[in-house]
Amino acid sequence: MKKYIGLFIVSFVLFATSCDERFQEVNTDPNRPGPDVFDPNLLLPTASYGYGNLTTGYTGAILFQSMWIQALASTSTGGANYYSNGDKYVISGSTVSYIQNAWITGFETASRINQLQRLAQERNLTNLNAVGGIFKVNTLSFLADIYGDIPFSEALRAEEGIMQPGYDSQEEAYIGMLNLLAESVDALSPSGDAILNDIIYDGDIEKWRRFGNSLMLKMALRLVNVDPTLAQTWAQRAISGGVFSSPDDDALVPSDEANGYSNTSANALNVPDDIYEVRWSEKMIDFLQSSNDPRLAVVAEVPPAGLAANRNGVVVGNNDPAVQIGLPNGFDLAGGDFDITTHPDFPGATGSGGDVALIGAYSRPTGIYRDRNAPVFVLTYAEVQLLLADAAARGLISGSAADYYRNGVEAAMISLGKFGGATISASAAASYAAANPLDVSTTEASLQMINEQIWATTSMFANFVEAWNNWKRSGYPELTPVNFPGNFASGQIPRRQPFPASETGVNEEARDNAIARMGGDTWLTRIWWDGGN
Secondary structure, eight states, X not given: OHHHHGGGOOOOOOOOOOSSTTHHHHTOOTTSOOTTTOOGGGHHHXXXXXXXXXXXXXXXXXXXXXXXXXXXXXXXXXXXXXXXXXXXXXXXXXXXXXXXXXXXXXXXXHHHHHHHHHHHHHHTXXXXXXXXXXXXXXXXXXXXXXXXXXXXXXXXOGGGTOOSOOEEOHHXXXXXXXXXXXXXXXXXXXXXXXOOSOTTTTTOHHHHHHHHHHHHHHHHHTTTTTOHHHHHHHHHHXXXXXXXXSGGGOEEEOOBGGGXXXXXXXXXXXXXXXXXXXXXXXXXXXHHHHTTOTTHHHHEEBOOSSHHHHTOSSSOOBOOGGGOOOBOTTOBSSSSTTBGGGSTTOXXXXXXXXXXXXXXXXXXXXXXXXXXXOOEEEEOHHHHHHHHHHHHHTTSSOSOHHHHHHHHHHHHHHHGGGGSSOOOOHHHHHHHHHHSOOOOSSHHHHHHHHHHHHHHHHHHTXXXXXXXXXXXXXXXXXXXXXXXXXXXSTTSOOOSOOOOGGGTTTSHHHHHHHHHHHTOOSTTOOOTTOOOO
C-alpha cells in the first residue's frame, strides 16, 4: 500500500505563455510532472482507498446502517451519544454532517476515477480505462443505493462547463451504470496494457473481469422487485461472463496505518466510548448461537469486568460462544424507561465502585474490528454465491440454490480469516454447512435462509451498508423497529439517507427536481428498487 499510494504525491502544472521560446523549458520543475508524462496508474490506489473510506467508519456505515439493520447495538449515552443516529433513529449533534459524508467522499472518489479514465484514454490504456469504468460504477451505484436519484449522466463533467449536473432517476442511472459496466468488462483484454499499482488484484485482468461481472450480478438482483425480467437478463449476462470462482477472487482494499491509510471503521471502534458502548446486537448473537456457528468465537467477546477493561480495546475478552450475550437494540443508560438495566434479561453491571461498567456483560466485537490495518471488504465470493442462491431460488438462473448456499456459507467462514485474526478451517466450515443445509421446502423458506445469511455474513465482514441494502431488497431478516422517543423515522427503520445540506445553494434546483420525482426527501422515502418489505 505504501509504495503505491505514496507515489501519488505529485501535481499537475499549468504553464504560462511567454515571448521567450525557452521560458517553458527553463521554468518547468522536472519533479512535478504534467499530464503529458503523469502515469494515470498512480491514481488507482488512491481511488481504491477512497472507496474503502466511503463504505466504512463515520461516512455512515458504523453510525447508521450497522444498527439500522440490528447487527450492532449501543446504549449511545455519554461520550458516544452519536450512536443514537443508528440504534434509536435520533438526531445527534453531527447528524447533518454524517448524512453528507458518503455523498462527498463518493463523488470525490468518482472524480478521481474520472480523472484516471481521462488520462488513460489519452494514453490509449484500454485496460486501465476499463478498470476505471468498473470502479466508477461500483462507487456511484453505492451512492444511488443510499440516496436514490443522483447525478450520473451529467456528473463529473465540470471541465465541459456542467457545474450543476442534473440528477438522473435511479432507474435511469442504474440502466446507464449496468451498460457502462458491461462495456467496461468487455473492453478488458489480457493482451492489453498492464494494470500497475493495483492494490486490489495486483494487475490481474481476469480477476477484474470477474469482479465486474459479480458487481453486475449484485446490481441485477437489486431489481427483482421492480423488474424481474430485467433482473434475470442482467444476472444471466453476468454469469455467462464469469463471476467470482473462489475466495481468492475476494475484492479487498488493504489498509496501511503506518502511512496514514487506516481502516476507518477500526479508527471509530478504537475510540474508548465506542469500545465501551458498541456491542453486537441480541439479534446477531442469537442468530449465531442458534446453529452453533463457528464464527461466533471469532467475532465476539465479553470484556473483563470493570469500566477500565470495557473501555480498553487492547484487553482481550472471553470469546467462549456459551457466554456471549447480545445487547437489545433501542436502550440507553439514562435512567428512564429505556434504561438497559431495567430489561428483564439484563445480565448485571460488572466491576464495582469507581470501576463499574454499567452496560453489563454484553458481547463486543473482537480485536479484528479494531485493527487499523484490517482490509475493507468490497465484494466477496461468499456474497456472490449467496446471491446466486437467491437468483436460483427465484428461478432467474439455473443451478442448485442449495449448492450455491453451501458454497457461500463455507466461503463466508474462510474469508473471515482475512481480517487477520483467528481462522476457521475448511473442514470446520464444510462440517457446519453440511449440518445446516438450505431449507428448500418452499421458495420463501429458501429466500429467508439465504438472505439472513447475507445479512450475517456482510455484517461480520463489516460491510454494513450492503447488509442494509440487501435487507431492503429481500425483507430478511425480519426486524422489529425501535420506537425511541424523539426519533426521526416515525418508529420505522430508515430506508435511505436524505440528500446532503451541502447541495443547498450549490445544486438546489436539480436536487429539488429529484425530490419531487422521488416523492420526498426523508429517511423513509423509498428508492426506486426498494420493495422488499
